[in-house]
Amino acid sequence: MPVARLRNRYNSSRRMDTFGSRSLSRPVFEAMRATVWVHPEDSLMRAANLLRDGHPSVLPVVEGGTLVGVVTDRSLAEAIALGREPLDEVRLAMRPHLEVRPYALGAEALRLLVETGEPALLVVDDAGNLLGVVAPSDLVADHRPEPNPPLVGGMATPFGVYLTAGSARAGAPGWALATTGALLFLLYVASALFASWLHDVAGGPLWLRQTVAAVGPTALFLIGLRALPLSRIHGAEHKVVHAIERGEHLVPAVVARMPRVHPRCGTNIAVGATLFLGIATSRAIPDESLRLIVAAVVTLLFWRRIGEVFQRFVTTREPNRRQLEAAIRAGSELLEAYRWSTIGRPGLWLRLRNSGMFHVMAGSLAAYAVVAVTLWLLGWPLGL
Structure with a gap:
C-alpha cells in the first residue's frame, strides 16, 4: 500500500487527544525502525554480535529473500544451554516470528506485544517483504526530528520566566529582567533598614546587637526573597529548564515532576x-x-x-499552575526560536548579551540611582 494511502488511513482514524493516546494511534510504519538480518547458515556468534550491538533484541532470519523466523536473546540462550556451539548455524536457535502490517495502529501492535511477551514485532507488508521492526519503546517515542538546546539558562522575573539557549531567547522581555534587578536591590535596602532599626531598639547584650547588625540584613533579605512570588517563578523556571535539557515534552504533567x-x-x-x-x-x-x-x-x-x-x-518554591503554564509557554517559545535560529555556535558576547545579566544589573543601578536621589532630596545620609 502506498505511503500516501497509509497516511490518509492514519489521519482519518485519529480520535484521541492526549499525547499517550496519539502515540498509539499512529500507524506502525511511522514508528518502526530499520533492521539487519541473518541467514540460517550464519553462525550463532554472528547473530549474538548483532543482537548485542542492536536494539530491539530480535533478529530476523531470511532465506532466499523469504522471512523464515527470528533469533532472540532468549532463543540464543536456550540453544547455548542445549549444548550448541558459537560457530553452529543460526537455524538451531531460530524460532517462529510474529509480524504486524505497516498500516496497523500502534495500539494493535502494543496489544500483540503484551499478549505474547515478545520483545519486538517484525513489520511485514502484504507481499511478505520485511520492512523493519517495532518495539514498545518505538511506539511511545515521539520521533521528533527537531533539535533541542543542550544547555538552557534562565531567570525569574516578577512578570514571568526568561529563558535563553545562547543563540536564542524567549519569555519575559528585557524590561522585566530589569525589574528583577531593581526588586532585589530594593529588597536588600529594606532588609538593611529594618535590621538597623532592630539594632537600635533591641536590648540585650552587646554581642546580640552586633549579630543583628552583621547578619540581620542578609537574613531578612533571604526571608523576604522566600516570601515573594518570585521564588515560585524561580521554581517554575528550573522545572522547565530541566524538561528542555532532558528532551521531555513541555506539558504540565511532565514539567511539574521536574526538580526545583x-x-x-x-x-x-x-x-x-x-x-x-x-x-x-x-x-x-x-x-x-x-x-x-x-x-x-x-x-x-x-x-x-x-x-x-x-x-x-x-530561593525556590513549588510554582502554582498559572506560573508553571507561563514557564512552559516561555519554553515552547525558546524551542521555536532555537530551531529557527540561523546562528551556529554563539560567541561569548552573544551569550552574555542573551544571559540577561546586563538587564538585571541595569535595573539594580537604576534602583540605586532612584534611592540615592530620593535620600539626597530628603537630606538624609546616603549610607548605601
Whole structure:
C-alpha cells in the first residue's frame, strides 16, 4: 500500500487527544525502525554480535529473500544451554516470528506485544517483504526530528520566566529582567533598614546587637526573597529548564515532576562567592596564605551542596499552575526560536548579551540611582 494511502488511513482514524493516546494511534510504519538480518547458515556468534550491538533484541532470519523466523536473546540462550556451539548455524536457535502490517495502529501492535511477551514485532507488508521492526519503546517515542538546546539558562522575573539557549531567547522581555534587578536591590535596602532599626531598639547584650547588625540584613533579605512570588517563578523556571535539557515534552504533567534544584543556578554561584569571601576575610585563621587556601578548598567542596540547600529552602518554591503554564509557554517559545535560529555556535558576547545579566544589573543601578536621589532630596545620609 502506498505511503500516501497509509497516511490518509492514519489521519482519518485519529480520535484521541492526549499525547499517550496519539502515540498509539499512529500507524506502525511511522514508528518502526530499520533492521539487519541473518541467514540460517550464519553462525550463532554472528547473530549474538548483532543482537548485542542492536536494539530491539530480535533478529530476523531470511532465506532466499523469504522471512523464515527470528533469533532472540532468549532463543540464543536456550540453544547455548542445549549444548550448541558459537560457530553452529543460526537455524538451531531460530524460532517462529510474529509480524504486524505497516498500516496497523500502534495500539494493535502494543496489544500483540503484551499478549505474547515478545520483545519486538517484525513489520511485514502484504507481499511478505520485511520492512523493519517495532518495539514498545518505538511506539511511545515521539520521533521528533527537531533539535533541542543542550544547555538552557534562565531567570525569574516578577512578570514571568526568561529563558535563553545562547543563540536564542524567549519569555519575559528585557524590561522585566530589569525589574528583577531593581526588586532585589530594593529588597536588600529594606532588609538593611529594618535590621538597623532592630539594632537600635533591641536590648540585650552587646554581642546580640552586633549579630543583628552583621547578619540581620542578609537574613531578612533571604526571608523576604522566600516570601515573594518570585521564588515560585524561580521554581517554575528550573522545572522547565530541566524538561528542555532532558528532551521531555513541555506539558504540565511532565514539567511539574521536574526538580526545583538546578546545578547551574545562580544561587550556587552566590553561595560559593559568599563562602569564599567569608572565610578569606575571617580572622579565625591568622595566616593569610593559609586562610586563602582553606577558603578555596572549602568552597570547592561545599559550594554546590550548600547552594542546593539554599535553592530548596530559600530561593525556590513549588510554582502554582498559572506560573508553571507561563514557564512552559516561555519554553515552547525558546524551542521555536532555537530551531529557527540561523546562528551556529554563539560567541561569548552573544551569550552574555542573551544571559540577561546586563538587564538585571541595569535595573539594580537604576534602583540605586532612584534611592540615592530620593535620600539626597530628603537630606538624609546616603549610607548605601
